[in-house]
Structure formats: structure tokens, C-alpha cells
Amino acid sequence: xxxxxxxxxxxxxxxxxxxxxxxxxRLDSANLGRVQPRCVDYYPGWVxxxxxxxxxxxxxxxxxxxxxRLYGRSLRTPRLTAWMGDAPYRYSGIVNEPTPWPQAxxxxxxxxxDELDVDFNSCLANLYRDGTDSMGYHSDxxxxxxxxPTIASISLGDRRPFVLRHRSTGERWSCHLGHGDLLVxxxxxxxxxxxxxxxxxxxxGPRMNLTFRHFRPSAPKTSH
Numbered sequence: 565x566x567x568x569x570x571x572x573x574x575x576x577x578x579x580x581x582x583x584x585x586x587x588x589x590r591l592d593s594a595n596l597g598r599v600q601p602r603c604v605d606y607y608p609g610w611v612x613x614x615x616x617x618x619x620x621x622x623x624x625x626x627x628x629x630x631x632x633r634l635y636g637r638s639l640r641t642p643r644l645t646a647w648m649g650d651a652p653y654r655y656s657g658i659v660n661e662p663t664p665w666p667q668a669x670x671x672x673x674x675x676x677x678d679e680l681d682v683d684f685n686s687c688l689a690n691l692y693r694d695g696t697d698s699m700g701y702h703s704d705x706x707x708x709x710x711x712x713p714t715i716a717s718i719s720l721g722d723r724r725p726f727v728l729r730h731r732s733t734g735e736r737w738s739c740h741l742g743h744g745d746l747l748v749x750x751x752x753x754x755x756x757x758x759x760x761x762x763x764x765x766x767x768x769g770p771r772m773n774l775t776f777r778h779f780r781p782s783a784p785k786t787s788h
Contacts, residue, residue: 600737601728603753607746611718614744617668618720618772626663627691642763643697649686651781654706660688669774672718676776680748682714684776692724692771695764701729703754708779714750719743721771727760728753741773 600606611617627644647653647660648669654660665673665687673684690699704715719726719741726747727738741747749759 601753601757603749603751603756604728605748605750606739607748608742609744610746611672611720611744614720618743620668621666621689621720621772621774622691622770624666625669625689625691627689630658632658643699644691644693646689646691647686648689649779653686653688653708653779653781662686672774673776676716680714680716682716683778684716686777686779688775688777690761690773690775692721692761694770695766695768698763699761701727701758701760703731703758704749704775704777705754706779708781709754709777710780711755712751713754713777714748715753716776717741717747717749718774718776719745719747719771720773722769724761724764724768724771727762728757729759730757732756 625646625648627646629644630641631638632641633639641658645660647662648665649662652659652661669687669689673687676682677684692698704713709715720743723740723742725738726741727736729736
């Protein structure tokens with residue numbers, strides 16, 4: 565598998581940036597390229613053999629669909645997930661038990677470690693089977709990730725809108741992340757923003773994203 569060396573990150577230009585909303589106002593397209601948050605880096609087409617990896621990961625990763633309790637009801641999460649890491653990880657109220665690293669995922673992790681200089685030790689993978697699968701607004705701000713985590717997200721499959729929303733101002737930025745793109749969220753990306761992959765009525769095929777992160781397992785509780 566060949567992965568190119570990281571290039572200088574590119575701003576989310578008009579081709580990939582969908583909308584920008586500020587206090588209910590829609591800005592014209594001339595402004596779209598200038599509003600990308602500084603805590604986000606975008607590397608289009610970072611994975612060159614994206615089609616092969618998508619097919620391989622769909623069959624090799626141990627996908628699961630969890631059940632959550634919401635307002636007293638049991639609901640199945642609207643996506644499939646898999647957690648690869650060295651220890652269990654609590655995410656969205658679900659304890660994710662780690663599964664073995666497929667070799668190709670481990671190779672991606674090592675390359676990201678080298679090129680971003682971050683000791684990624686885990687990967688949360690999401691599989692959106694069609695437009696009805698989604699991820700609601702949230703921030704990856706669990707204590708185990710630290711106050712200013714760096715999260716590297718690789719997208720495979722059909723393009724889907726990825727939305728960032730500022731916690732204080734409500735400003736939103738939306739971009740289509742596509743086959744082989746790499747998006748790096750860092751610094752204040754989790755403390756100041758929430759992000760989502762909303763449902764869409766547009767006919768779309770499956771989309772997969774692999775989010776690499778460094779987490780510190782919680783210390784076991786002791787009795788006194």
C-alpha cells in the first residue's frame with residue numbers, strides 16, 4: 565500500500581465547501597474559502613488506493629451496531645462502528661471493547677504517526693451504510709483524549725457532508741469529505757466546536773471513516 569507524504573494542507577475550497585451560516589445569514593461563495601477554522605487541516609486524496617481499502621476494510625473490520633438508551637427507549641445507533649486500540653474506550657455512553665488491528669489499518673496508523681508526529685494508539689471506525697445513517701453533533705472531548713487532542717480522520721466511500729458548528733457563535737461550516745481525503749482536527753477543534761455527519765435524502769452509497777486518536781486509559785478505581 566502506497567501512501568503519499570503529507571502535503572501542505574489545503575483550505576476547503578468552493579468545490580468541497582458546501583455552506584457557511586453565521587447568525588442565520590448565508591454568505592456568498594466568494595467568502596467560503598476564507599472561513600475554514602484554523603484548527604482543521606484538509607489533505608484531499610491523501611489515500612491513493614481508496615477503492616481497494618474500502619472493500620478490504622468493509623470485510624476485515626469487525627463492525628458492530630450498538631444499542632443505546634435514549635429517553636427510556638432502546639435505540640440502535642444509526643451506523644456501524646468498530647474500536648481498535650490497546651484498551652476499552654467509553655464513547656457516547658458505550659464501552660467499546662478493542663478488536664484486533666487489521667494490518668492495513670495499522671499501516672495507516674504508523675504513517676500518520678510519522679507524518680503528524682502524534683502517537684496515535686487507537687482508531688474508531690464508522691460505517692454509514694446509506695443516507696439514513698448519521699452522526700449527531702458531538703465533540704470528542706472525553707477526559708482520556710486530553711484537553712487539545714489531535715484527531716486524524718480518513719474518509720473512504722461516497723462523499724457525505726461533514727459539519728462543524730462553533731459552540732458559542734453557532735457558526736457552521738460544511739464540506740463534502742470524499743474518497744481518500746484526510747481531515748485533521750487539532751488544538752481547539754473539540755473544545756470550541758461540535759461536528760456531525762447529518763442524514764441526507766440524496767441517494768448515496770456507503771461511506772466509511774477511520775478516526776485515529778491518542779487516548780490515555782482511565783486509572784482503575786480503588787476502594788479506601
